[in-house]
Amino acid sequence: MASLSVSRHSHLLSGSIPARSKPISGPTRVRMSLRENGPSIAVVGVTGAVGQEFLSVLSDRDFPYRSIKMLASQRSAGRRITFEDRGYVVEELTADSFNDVDIALFSAGGSISKKFGPVAVDCGTVVVDNSSAFRMDEKVPLVIPEVNPEAMQHIKAGSGKGALIANPNCSTIICLMAATPLHRQAKVLRMVVSTYQAASGAGAAAMEELELQTREVLEGKPPTCKIFNRQYAFNLFSHNASVLSNGYNEEEMKMVKETRKIWNDKDIKVTATCIRVPVMRAHAESVNLQFEKPLNEDTARDILKNAPGVVVIDDRESNHFPTPLEVSNKDDVAVGRIRQDLSQDGNQGLDIFVCGDQIRKGAALNAIQIAEMLL
């Protein structure tokens, strides 16, 4: 197990455990996923928040591998990582890194993916890329395993034939984990989404800045503003992604475009407003759905209860619904506040509230589920 930099925040993340989630692995856990017949894998960006979570999820899921390479920028090269009771030295990512690598998990930003993704493919590696670099490339499958596994069924690891597979944006994954089972039943025509996004989406440094700023503000000091250029503690703000000429920011347009690609329907109407809130590592989303066919809220709840990777937390009497804290470090996306939308006629609308761990299902877990389908 690596010494996770994100585990510094574990005391901010204590929540009760919803049903069906796996316990997180601790540093004392002894696992051995090394297997002669497993693939050789590489983790690109291993020192980042998602890179560290890749290791955590690989271990939790007992992912089989015959070897693992820890890759990062020159700046991090030479750092030591202990993973599953073995010591590794972080290697610098170069064009030669992918010889004999069957599967590479990338999470080092779009420019690294653009530069080294094709290099890895040329070496016969299947790249599962967490950046936005290739998501809208028509030749690259954009996959949530529970939603559209068929998009990558032609790709296998270890065949010597390289390929790219893109991991969707975290907000898109979390939204569609809940919306897809309902879409299959009643066909979504339009979605209005407002997000409540955690610091983790901007990386481990953003989480650290939120913690630091909060301490400073409580002490009456001016907050350190390096990552977001504004006070984040006890505040919220429109997502830091660039704003495009149509007034949407890039995060919102990812939700619009990726939903259409994943659902393979260019007519799906989506609008989104993406907001950062002072929460550490799990996103929440308020989702208003308009359907082609009537869909009763009780039917919707039953569908969601039976959906893989989804847990329903919808206790009206005790006012217990999904919260970011409860899904932090958990695999499942939690859904609640499931109710018939009063503003739509004929039972053709629903409001739901969704929470999911941004680093886990929103990034690392989804990527490793994709990798599992390659075996």
Place this chain on the structure above:
Amino acid sequence: MASLSVSRHSHLLSGSIPARSKPISGPTRVRMSLRENGPSIAVVGVTGAVGQEFLSVLSDRDFPYRSIKMLASQRSAGRRITFEDRGYVVEELTADSFNDVDIALFSAGGSISKKFGPVAVDCGTVVVDNSSAFRMDEKVPLVIPEVNPEAMQHIKAGSGKGALIANPNCSTIICLMAATPLHRQAKVLRMVVSTYQAASGAGAAAMEELELQTREVLEGKPPTCKIFNRQYAFNLFSHNASVLSNGYNEEEMKMVKETRKIWNDKDIKVTATCIRVPVMRAHAESVNLQFEKPLNEDTARDILKNAPGVVVIDDRESNHFPTPLEVSNKDDVAVGRIRQDLSQDGNQGLDIFVCGDQIRKGAALNAIQIAEMLL
């Protein structure tokens, strides 16, 4: 000036000042609003967060009065308050409190309003009530002065004829301050609202608990959970109001019903999802609007720039949009992220993002603007 209990949080609330907002008054400010020809006023619930803000706003706006009574429960009676350089002793609220009171500002909860509101009216007092007790009473005007002043035009203070006027819910006020100017132009058919609500809506004790919990969590201690019965620090949760049989909570239904009453249109379609976020005293709202007539985003922006009590913060290039921190302690409601909704055809939809100080325009300021119209 009273020693405001909420001013303890001032170090959590430093933000830059948007245009057209008034500076907040400080304890060194010398004001004299005592005037022989002003009304006699009473503040009911003067020791609470909104009660304290009543005093702050009365002073800021140089509200004229010939006398002022500080009223609260027996528990707070006897406390001393300095207001505009005079000393006052908090008196216990009783049935005899309203003799010779022209205007009473109530913010002591619904049950106090229900018990003492009619008593005050019988004494010839005009009651401006901040609770939800009378909001949906057909005989009681529900007023946002910038929106529907005509609803209370038949009521005057000092005539000896008592009356009740209700202050809307904070989330409704903040939403409608932005939506009404657009509604007048293009007629809103449907609104989908998701809120990001501050601690202050649950009172000064909730603000204190958020601060205390945050300190505890940062120190690795379990958080004190008295007000909300859960961790609020670095977390968010569905609004604590009771959930009704239709799955909406009371806060959400206030937005639905109050909008219809204030706009005097029973056909307005509204859905809302109300969420508490770890912010001190200003609410944010993501509002999706569907209009009867086309409304261009540039026209909408111009309309909002000219709307009273509204400030537009909509700088796409520098990613500067409204934040709770920037509107804290400010009068104006800030609107930004004004853009044509991609999910609606024919320019008949807009997305906007609104922030407003929950204690000020969401409660005390709105009530005192109502009181000003009574003079």
